[in-house]
Each structure stands twice: as structure tokens, then as C-alpha cells.
Amino acid sequence: MLTQPTRVELNPASALVAGISVHGLTVTYNNGFTAVRDATFDLEPGTICALVGVNGSGKSTIFKAIMGFVRPSAGEVRLCGRPVEEALKRNIVAYVPQSEDVDWNFPVLVEDVVMMGRYGHMNFLRMPSRADRYKIDEALERVGMSAYRSRQIGELSGGQKKRVFLARSLAQEGRIILLDEPFTGVDVKTEAAIIGLLRELRAAGHLMLVSTHNLGSVPDFCDEVVLINRTVLAAGPTAEVFTQVNLERAFGGVLRNFSMGGTALHDDADSRRLTVLTDDERPLVLYGDQPGVRDASNARPPAK
Amino acid sequence: MIAELLVPFSYEYMLKAMWVSALVGAVCAFLSAYLMLKGWSLMGDALAHSIVPGVAGAYILGIPFAFGAFFAGILASVSMGFVKQHTRLREDAVIGLVFTSLFALGLLMASIWPMSVSVQTIVLGNILAISNEDVVQVAIIAGVSLAVLALKWKDLMVTFFDESHARSMGLNTVFLKGLFFTLLSACTVAALQTVGACLVIAMVVTPGATAYLLTDRFGRLIVISIAIGAITSFVGAYISYFIDGATGGVIVTLQTLLFLVAFYLAPKHGVLAARRRRMELAGAEA
Ligand SMILES: Nc1ncnc2c1ncn2[C@@H]1O[C@H](COP(=O)(O)OP(=O)(O)OP(=O)(O)O)[C@@H](O)[C@H]1O
Ligand SMILES: [Mg+2]
Numbered sequence: 001m002l003t004q005p006t007r008v009e010l011n012p013a014s015a016l017v018a019g020i021s022v023h024g025l026t027v028t029y030n031n032g033f034t035a036v037r038d039a040t041f042d043l044e045p046g047t048i049c050a051l052v053g054v055n056g057s058g059k060s061t062i063f064k065a066i067m068g069f070v071r072p073s074a075g076e077v078r079l080c081g082r083p084v085e086e087a088l089k090r091n092i093v094a095y096v097p098q099s100e101d102v103d104w105n106f107p108v109l110v111e112d113v114v115m116m117g118r119y120g121h122m123n124f125l126r127m128p129s130r131a132d133r134y135k136i137d138e139a140l141e142r143v144g145m146s147a148y149r150s151r152q153i154g155e156l157s158g159g160q161k162k163r164v165f166l167a168r169s170l171a172q173e174g175r176i177i178l179l180d181e182p183f184t185g186v187d188v189k190t191e192a193a194i195i196g197l198l199r200e201l202r203a204a205g206h207l208m209l210v211s212t213h214n215l216g217s218v219p220d221f222c223d224e225v226v227l228i229n230r231t232v233l234a235a236g237p238t239a240e241v242f243t244q245v246n247l248e249r250a251f252g253g254v255l256r257n258f259s260m261g262g263t264a265l266h267d268d269a270d271s272r273r274l275t276v277l278t279d280d281e282r283p284l285v286l287y288g289d290q291p292g293v294r295d296a297s298n299a300r301p302p303a304k
Numbered sequence: 305m306i307a308e309l310l311v312p313f314s315y316e317y318m319l320k321a322m323w324v325s326a327l328v329g330a331v332c333a334f335l336s337a338y339l340m341l342k343g344w345s346l347m348g349d350a351l352a353h354s355i356v357p358g359v360a361g362a363y364i365l366g367i368p369f370a371f372g373a374f375f376a377g378i379l380a381s382v383s384m385g386f387v388k389q390h391t392r393l394r395e396d397a398v399i400g401l402v403f404t405s406l407f408a409l410g411l412l413m414a415s416i417w418p419m420s421v422s423v424q425t426i427v428l429g430n431i432l433a434i435s436n437e438d439v440v441q442v443a444i445i446a447g448v449s450l451a452v453l454a455l456k457w458k459d460l461m462v463t464f465f466d467e468s469h470a471r472s473m474g475l476n477t478v479f480l481k482g483l484f485f486t487l488l489s490a491c492t493v494a495a496l497q498t499v500g501a502c503l504v505i506a507m508v509v510t511p512g513a514t515a516y517l518l519t520d521r522f523g524r525l526i527v528i529s530i531a532i533g534a535i536t537s538f539v540g541a542y543i544s545y546f547i548d549g550a551t552g553g554v555i556v557t558l559q560t561l562l563f564l565v566a567f568y569l570a571p572k573h574g575v576l577a578a579r580r581r582r583m584e585l586a587g588a589e590a
Contacts, residue, residue: 067471089474097468106341106465107520116462120473126458152520172473 019044020066020176020207024075027061034230035061038075041226041235043209045175048202050222050238051211054251054279057229059211060098063178066209067095079176091120094174096165098181104154110164111149114139117171139170142197159190166194170201177201179210183217195221216282218242244286247277312545321431324439325537325551327446328494329507333533334453335488336512337526338464346396348508350403351492352501354380356410359496364417370441370493377489380406407501429500431541431551438497445494449487460484461522498537499552506556507533514563517570532562 025039036058043049051059064070066077068084079087087093094117117139118132140146143163148156156164162182169177183191191214198208198221212218218225218238225242226235227250234241234250275286312318339345358376362369380402387398434442453460463470463480470477488508495504515528540555547554568575 067468069468069471085474088472091473093472095468095472097466101468102466103341103464107516107522107525108461108465109521112521113465116466116469119458119462125455168469174472 019080020209021078021081022062022066022075023078025062025065025072025077026074027058027065027070028073029070034073036065036228037231039228039232040075041232043207043224045207046202046205047224048198048208048210048222049224049226050218050242051209051226051228052213052215052218052242052247052250053228057250058231059228060180062228063095063180063209063211066178067093091172092174093176093178094169094172096162096169096177096179096182099158099161099185102153102161104161106153108153109149110145110151110153110156111136111140113153113164114149114167114171117168120172135171135173136167139167142170143167144193158185159187162186162194163190166197170197175206177206177208179208181211181213183212183214191217213279214282215247215277215279215284218284242284244275244277247284251277251279312542315545317432317434318541318545320439321434321551322538322541324434324442325431325498325541325555326534327450328442328491328498329511329533329535329537329555330530331446331449331453331491331533332495332504332507333511333529334450334457334526335484335491336508336510336533337515337522337529338460338484338512339488340509340512340516342464345505345509346399348488348492349505350384350399351377351380351489352496352504353403353410354406355489355493355496356501357406357413358410359493360410360413360417364413368441369438370445370490373493373496374489376406377492381485381489428502428550429496429498429552431498432544434497442494442497445490449491449494452483452487456480456483457523457526498541499555503552503556506559507537510556510559510563511536514559514566517563517566517573520572532559536562 020041020043022039022041025036026034027036028034039058039062051062053059061070065072066079066084068088077084080090080092082090082092114136115128115132118128118135119126122128122132137146140149143166145160145163145167148160148164153161153164166179166182182194186194195217198210201208202223210222219242222238224236225238227233227241227246229250229252234246272287277284277286312322335348339348355373355376358372358374358379359369360372361376362372365372384398384402387393387402388395391398393401459470459475459480460483462473463475463477467477470480492504492508495507499507511529511532512525514532515525518528519525536558537555540558541551543558544551544554566574569577571577
């Protein structure tokens with residue numbers, strides 16, 4: 001339902017390199033607490049990157065810095081080679097919020113919310129054109145929410161709300177999409193649908209940064225991983241970074257860890273151990289040293 | 305009989321009062337659409353009371369009341385922000401603290417320096433006795449505010465609904481919020497003249513709250529709210545001719561009546577509609 005592969009047209013305003021580059025980023029909040037210190041990583045277009053860390057490790061803080069919500073006390077963030085403020089004015093970034101940041105009693109319909117994604121493309125009176133209306137129809141269709149378009153936004157389930165905000169980011173046509181914990185409280189089917197959509201967007205050259213506690217699905221769909229705990233512990237391709245050693249470093253004692261091997265697991269000569277790592281959502285299963293990728297469709301499209 | 309009902313329209317001061325009230329009612333209602341959604345309803349009340357010393361000061365110094373009121377409004381907002389940042393007091397406590405202190409200061413000033421205009425005028429408003437200068441002031445404030453809101457209502461809606469999204473499309477949300485509170489201060493000043501400090505709160509809450517029961521779309525909510533604000537204010541000023549004074553009381557009473565009607569009869573969110581749906585459900589199960 002969610003995953004007819006449609007091509008996303010490139011938005012001419014941002015037909016440049018849609019990358020995120022974070023250099024030496026330090027964020028200190030007003031109360032003197034330094035939530036992130038000296039974080040550095042670079043991401044290229046056509047990538048899905050997971051931002052993984054314990055509660056309070058600074059994931060949302062990094063999102064806030066990318067959105068210009070908090071001013072770095074040192075270092076900088078550049079989006080498509082531009083300073084944050086300038087990139088935002090060009091509609092380069094779309095943001096799918098953690099659900100508690102939105103007022104659900106607000107009198108807006110689902111289609112109004114998606115239309116807000118188009119505001120940045122309209123003139124200062126924000127009058128939608130026919131093309132804008134067409135784009136919200138299309139975005140709603142892609143996330144399978146067309147039937148709910150006339151509902152008030154609070155009258156949806158948690159997973160449906162997430163899809164609506166995803167539709168808004170589609171309508172916004174940002175080259176960079178930030179998703180703060182899109183899978184919390186979402187069932188397996190919706191999760192698969194969201195992942196399918198992210199893959200389509202990757203194929204169209206978008207860059208997505210996804211914070212998640214869903215360790216198990218990371219190797220399924222993420223090309224890169226940034227592991228953080230108040231600074232960047234490791235960043236790079238999933239296969240290199242998303243290892244048991246790194247994860248244990250990132251999560252310390254928080255991670256639940258089960259490991260089986262030898263006669264407890266095998267009755268043949270297979271010497272690999274089965275390790276299950278979880279920080280409470282979907283667990284990560286390691287067979288030997290390799291993440292158990294369940295789904296071969298994650299193969300990244302060849303670089304252009 | 306008919307001739308008698310048309311009498312108010314033959315007095316210039318009544319016409320003036322009705323039109324000015326309608327304009328102020330409209331712009332306050334526009335603001336109410338945002339205020340009541342953000343849970344900031346009491347902010348309007350706080351501002352109105354805080355403005356009293358500014359108005360008193362302006363009368364003493366002989367400058368247009370709008371300047372004094374506006375200055376006091378800004379002072380109130382800034383001190384609320386300051387106290388909030390430096391203590392762990394909750395917002396309602398801070399608001400209560402700041403506005404009562406300023407209101408008391410206003411009463412004190414009025415009792416120390418005798419004024420031609422009694423404090424009662426500020427507290428209760430008196431649109432029927434409004435001077436021509438004040439009409440001009442109020443009309444400019446309300447007109448400019450309406451124009452700004454008409455141009456920026458969607459930007460303000462996004463900012464209040466989902467601030468991070470507003471930022472992501474490059475809107476300066478800090479500026480927009482500042483703009484909103486500036487307009488609120490200005491319109492509170494205007495409303496002071498029509499309904500007085502005590503009832504301004506009703507003007508910036510009730511129309512929006514009523515409209516909220518009638519629609520799920522923000523654009524329509526604003527239109528309904530403005531219609532309620534403008535019509536009740538016009539009619540309220542008209543009726544007050546017959547019962548001699550107390551315009552503010554009449555306007556707010558009319559607004560409250562409309563709210564009660566919506567509360568019971570609103571097609572989707574009304575009490576009776578909910579009851580009917582429950583009955584139908586029970587009927588279907590039986
Ligand atoms: N406004 C703030 N003022 C002061 N400290 C803050 C503020 N916001 C967050 N922090 C602190 O900064 C640290 C990082 O918070 P952040 O919200 O980035 O964590 P997170 O990784 O997103 O956590 P979660 O997984 O729970 O969403 C936390 O220790 C938090 O207490
Ligand atoms: Mg977070």
C-alpha cells in the first residue's frame with residue numbers, strides 16, 4: 001500500500017549536494033550542561049543514517065543543532081555546504097518531530113498539516129496553487145493516508161500521525177529529512193511501510209538522519225550509523241560501526257545482552273555464537289560477528 | 305416603535321461607538337483564535353491589568369494613552385519573562401504576581417495624582433464617551449493589527465502548531481511570537497477603551513473558544529471568531545444605548561450567550577450532539 005516506487009522530482013532550489021556536515025559541534029544548554037561535545041561526522045546524499053545512543057546521549061540535541069534551535073557553543077553545522085539559517089530558508093530540511101512536540105488539539109485537518117509542508121514554496125500569503133494541491137494528494141497517497149485527509153489531526157492513532165508528518169516532509173521536498181524516533185509506538189507493518197518509503201527517498205537522492213532505539217532494524221535499512229554518547233563514539237558504514245564492541249561502548253550497562261553458542265545453540269560443528277542485544281525495543285541479533293540482515297533489498301544503489 | 309429602535313443610529317456618538325466597538329471586537333477575536341489554543345488565555349487578562357499604570361501615567365504626563373499603555377504592556381511582558389527565567393515559579397504564579405503589582409501601582413498613581421479621567425474609565429471602559437482623538441488611536445491600532453494578522457495568519461498558525469516545522473521552512477519564529485505579543489498588547493490597549501480592563505479577557509478568549517466548538521479548521525475558526533467578535537460588539541454597543549451605559553457588560557454577556565448556544569448545539573463538539581451519538585450507539589446495540 002505504501003510502497004509503489006514513484007520517482008520524486010528534484011527540487012531545483014536544492015539541486016546541489018544535499019549533505020550534512022557536523023564539525024566539532026559542542027552544545028551547552030543554558031543551565032551549563034554540555035549535552036554534546038566535539039561531535040564530528042559527515043553524511044552524503046542518497047544515504048539513510050541511524051543516530052543511535054542511550055536516553056540523554058544527545059540525539060535530539062544534535063537534531064536541534066541541525067535545525068538551528070540551539071546555537072552551538074563551538075563548532076558548526078553545514079547543510080549542503082551552507083550555514084543552517086540559509087539552508088532552512090531554501091527548504092532543504094524537513095523535520096518529522098517526536099510526537100510530544102505537537103499540539104494535537106489544534107484545529108487542523110490531516111490535509112492542512114500536509115499542506116504546511118508546501119508553505120515554504122509559496123509566496124508570502126501562502127496561497128496554495130494547483131501544483132501544491134496535487135503534491136499533497138500525492139504525498140497522502142504515498143503514505144496511505146488519503147482516506148483520513150479530512151480528519152482532525154488529533155483523531156488519529158500514533159502510527160497514523162507519524163505517517164501524516166512523513167507525508168508533510170514528502171510534500172516539503174526537503175533534500176535532507178530528519179526523523180526523531182519515527183518507530184516508537186509503531187506496529188511492524190507501519191514500520192515496514194515507513195522503511196520502504198525511506199528507501200524510495202534514498203533512491204531519489206535524499207539524505208535521511210533517523211534517531212532510533214530500534215537496534216534490530218538498523219542493519220536492515222541504514223547505510224551508515226552514528227553512535228553517540230554525549231560525543232560521537234563511532235561513525236561510518238553500518239557493517240563497520242554497528243558491532244557488538246561499539247554498541248557495548250555506546251550503551252554501557254544499559255544494553256541487555258544474551259549470548260549463546262556451542263552446544264547450547266548448535267548440534268553441528270558451527271562455531272558461531274548467537275548474540276542478542278537490545279535496549280528495550282526490537283533487539284539486534286548478531287550471528288557470529290555479522291548483523292543478521294533479514295532483508296536483501298537494503299543493497300544501496302550504486303553511487304552516481 | 306421602529307423609529308425608536310433606529311434612534312441610536314441618528315446620534316453621531318452612538319455610530320462612532322458601534323463601529324469602533326465592532327473593529328476592536330473583530331481584532332480581539334482574531335487574536336483569541338491563537339491565545340486560547342496555546343493556553344495563554346490569562347495572558348490577555350494580565351496584560352490588560354498591567355496596562356493601567358501606563359494609562360494613568362500617560363494621562364498625568366499628557367501624552368496619548370496608547371504610548372503609556374504600550375510601554376506598560378512591554379514592561380509587563382519583559383518582567384514576566386525575567387521572573388520566570390530566574391525562579392522556578394510556575395507560569396501562572398509569575399503572571400499573577402506581575403499583573404497584580406502593576407495593577408496596584410496603577411490604582412496608587414490614580415489616587416495620589418488627581419486625574420480628570422477617573423480610574424473607573426480605565427477599569428470599566430466607556431466607549432459611549434470616547435473622544436475623537438481616542439477614536440483615531442483605537443482605529444489605527446485595530447486597523448494595523450487586522451492587516452498584519454490577515455497577512456501573517458498562516459505563518460503564526462504554523463509557528464503555534466509545530467514550531468520546529470516553522471523553523472525548518474526558515475520562518476523566524478522568535479520574531480513571529482514577538483510580533484504576536486506586540487499586537488496583543490496593542491489590541492488590549494484598544495479594548496481597554498471599549499470594555500475596560502476587567503473584561504478585556506473575555507474579548508480575547510470567548511469568541512475563539514466559541515468558534516473552536518464549531519469547526520476543525522483553523523481558517524474557518526478565525527472567520528467565525530471574527531464574526532462573533534464584531535457582531536456582538538456592534539450589537540452590544542447598540543443595546544447599551546437603551547439600558548444606559550455598561551457597554552462592556554452587554555458585549556461580554558452576548559458573547560457568553562453565543563458560547564452557551566455553541567456549547568450545547570454545536571454539530572460535532574456540542575453536548576447534545578455527543579449525547580445523540582451515544583444514544584444512537586446504544587440504539588444500534590440494543
Ligand atoms: N533544554 C535543556 N536544558 C538543559 N539540558 C537539556 C535540555 N534539553 C536536553 N538537556 C539534556 O541534554 C542531554 C541530551 O538530551 P537529548 O534530548 O539530546 O537526549 P536524547 O539522546 O534525544 O534522549 P532520548 O533518547 O531520551 O530522546 C540530556 O542529559 C538532557 O538532560
Ligand atoms: Mg530525543
